[in-house]
Amino acid sequence: MRIKLSVLIFIGLLSLVGCGFFGSGPSQTAQDFFEAAEAGDSDAVYSMMSTNAIRRFSKDKIDMGIESRARQIQNKGGIQSIEITREDIVENTAVVVVDITYGNGQVETETVPMVKENGEWHIDVEK
Numbered sequence: 001m002r003i004k005l006s007v008l009i010f011i012g013l014l015s016l017v018g019c020g021f022f023g024s025g026p027s028q029t030a031q032d033f034f035e036a037a038e039a040g041d042s043d044a045v046y047s048m049m050s051t052n053a054i055r056r057f058s059k060d061k062i063d064m065g066i067e068s069r070a071r072q073i074q075n076k077g078g079i080q081s082i083e084i085t086r087e088d089i090v091e092n093t094a095v096v097v098v099d100i101t102y103g104n105g106q107v108e109t110e111t112v113p114m115v116k117e118n119g120e121w122h123i124d125v126e127k
Contacts, residue, residue: 026094026114027084029121033112034100038079040070050115050122057125077103085109092116093124 024032029048036044042063046054049062057065073079079100086097094114101107115124 026096026121027087030096030098030112031082037069038073042066048123050124053125
């Protein structure tokens with residue numbers, strides 16, 4: 001009985017981590033970013049941008065870019081799947097490599113630089 005309880009507790013903790021209960025990592029932020037871009041949700045995208053990225057691009061420029069990106073995604077049949085193929089974390093920076101499969105069968109690989117700010121992962125820009 002004691003072993004069964006320990007196993008159940010362990011599985012419960014794994015599910016909490018998997019659901020992002022203890023905070024999301026860079027891979028989850030990258031996935032959320034592409035889902036928000038597909039939906040044309042520039043406010044969500046903006047909230048995922050690093051301080052450095054926000055300094056470099058105005059909110060209007062980000063809005064226009066997301067609107068354009070959402071159209072491109074829809075023209076490819078929408079996003080069918082997002083696969084994280086690599087996540088490299090070094091201290092407060094990360095690089096996430098993502099394969100995006102579109103409804104038309106096309107697959108694109110995106111490399112997403114990230115930085116951890118105030119305990120949360122944000123999309124960064126190349127320096």
